[in-house]
Amino acid sequence: MKFEYQRPATLEAALKFLAAAGGDCAPLAGGTDLLVMIQEGLVGPRTVLDISRLEELKNIREEDGRIEIGALVSHGRAAAAKLLREKAALLVESCLQIGSPQIRASGTIGGNLVMASPSGDTIPALYALGAGVVLKSVTGTRTVAIEDFFTGVKKSVRRPDELLTAIVFPAPEPSARGFYNKLGQRKALAIAKVSVAALVTRKGEKVEKVRIALGAVAPTVIRAPRTEEYLAGRKLDPETIAAARSLCAGESRAITDLRSTAGYRDRMAGLLLARGLEDLL
Amino acid sequence: MKKIKLDITVNGVKHSLKVDPNLRLLDLLREELDLTGTKEGCGIGECGACTVILDGKAVNSCLILAGQCAGREIVTIEGLSDGEKLHPLQQAFLDHGAVQCGFCTPGMILSAAALLHANPAPTEDEIRVAISGNLCRCTGYTQIVEAVQAAAGKDKGDWWLQI
Numbered sequence: 001m002k003f004e005y006q007r008p009a010t011l012e013a014a015l016k017f018l019a020a021a022g023g024d025c026a027p028l029a030g031g032t033d034l035l036v037m038i039q040e041g042l043v044g045p046r047t048v049l050d051i052s053r054l055e056e057l058k059n060i061r062e063e064d065g066r067i068e069i070g071a072l073v074s075h076g077r078a079a080a081a082k083l084l085r086e087k088a089a090l091l092v093e094s095c096l097q098i099g100s101p102q103i104r105a106s107g108t109i110g111g112n113l114v115m116a117s118p119s120g121d122t123i124p125a126l127y128a129l130g131a132g133v134v135l136k137s138v139t140g141t142r143t144v145a146i147e148d149f150f151t152g153v154k155k156s157v158r159r160p161d162e163l164l165t166a167i168v169f170p171a172p173e174p175s176a177r178g179f180y181n182k183l184g185q186r187k188a189l190a191i192a193k194v195s196v197a198a199l200v201t202r203k204g205e206k207v208e209k210v211r212i213a214l215g216a217v218a219p220t221v222i223r224a225p226r227t228e229e230y231l232a233g234r235k236l237d238p239e240t241i242a243a244a245r246s247l248c249a250g251e252s253r254a255i256t257d258l259r260s261t262a263g264y265r266d267r268m269a270g271l272l273l274a275r276g277l278e279d280l281l
Numbered sequence: 282m283k284k285i286k287l288d289i290t291v292n293g294v295k296h297s298l299k300v301d302p303n304l305r306l307l308d309l310l311r312e313e314l315d316l317t318g319t320k321e322g323c324g325i326g327e328c329g330a331c332t333v334i335l336d337g338k339a340v341n342s343c344l345i346l347a348g349q350c351a352g353r354e355i356v357t358i359e360g361l362s363d364g365e366k367l368h369p370l371q372q373a374f375l376d377h378g379a380v381q382c383g384f385c386t387p388g389m390i391l392s393a394a395a396l397l398h399a400n401p402a403p404t405e406d407e408i409r410v411a412i413s414g415n416l417c418r419c420t421g422y423t424q425i426v427e428a429v430q431a432a433a434g435k436d437k438g439d440w441w442l443q444i
């Protein structure tokens with residue numbers, strides 16, 4: 001590991017440094033992925049820009065019906081935050097599925113998105129919540145819908161001069177219920193073979209709105225639009241759930257790799273959805 | 282590579298150092314401060330042998346740069362005992378046969394100490410989650426969980442707050 005190390009004191013200084021570095025600079029948030037990638041020679045930045053101490057990116061707040069999570073909030077802190085436990089339990093569940101307590105103490109919400117892995121645990125939950133990603137540079141701020149943020153495996157629209165500074169999403173209606181279900185080799189420190197998140201809003205007995213996201217079954221996390229459309233307006237009962245299960249398996253576009261096989265992943269995508277929906281009955 | 286200046290507190294002792302920018306906390310502890318109780322297993326955050334406590338939380342010292350620890354407090358396994366007097370967790374590990382080869386033990390004990398620091402009366406499930414980032418390949422986990430339970434029950438005082 002050979003690199004220069006910079007630790008700017010403010011976000012403004014960090015953005016200026018990034019703008020001047022011209023791309024050969026890796027922002028370090030929690031370091032739980034970046035330092036592994038550097039050690040394994042997958043990336044070799046000239047400079048590591050340590051943003052891990054920027055307190056201004058560590059807030060969790062709700063304002064005018066919008067919840068904002070600073071990019072440097074650790075998964076452990078997010079999982080313990082009262083606001084998120086009450087209003088975004090599926091995001092809390094996804095944070096608790098990451099790595100181990102040690103990884104969750106260091107790894108950050110923003111880092112999980114910037115690494116842009118299709119199996120990143122928080123990503124399906126944030127799709128289901130309809131989140132936006134805030135990107136800042138010296139030239140300005142833009143908010144990108146999370147579904148437009150990822151462009152492929154480990155690829156996103158973040159420019160080298162930009163920092164992901166926050167995640168925002170509308171506070172779910174009080175009646176909304178969600179879940180994040182993950183299948184991994186074991187309970188801790190396992191990358192998802194497949195994962196499913198959903199947020200369901202019901203009116204009376206019927207599903208009014210549902211957003212479903214599938215992880216690790218395509219180059220990016222994907223929605224399951226046909227399953228969503230089928231569920232809208234229906235009452236959640238065992239028959240409806242069984243139909244949604246097979247539709248969802250059909251929308252999964254998994255591949256076979258060292259973690260699992262395509263057919264198994266597709267079927268498990270359906271099963272993980274069905275289990276989550278059953279828990280809402 | 283330009284060296285960086287670093288003030289850190291390890292086991293209650295303040296250090297002012299100049300270190301290489303690529304130095305991991307693990308290397309700082311083992312190579313610069315001779316605290317070799319912290320072990321390197323996998324080096325990629327999967328085994329937990331390098332676990333230390335940073336500002337009250339268990340972390341993998343192989344995945345943290347020394348520079349990130351400027352101004353912060355670190356506790357290693359060497360910081361738990363009071364001279365020859367073992368920390369109740371250390372004593373409980375001995376009493377319950379929770380140690381065989383010992384390589385995972387420092388990390389395991391520090392994960393448990395961080396848990397008891399935050400939650401003095403954990404359930405068995407909470408203990409199992411707390412040590413889920415620490416691999417043991419010879420003792421198995423039953424004795425380790427029993428040791429943590431015994432340490433948590435033994436002393437209702439605030440010894441774990443002193444870590």
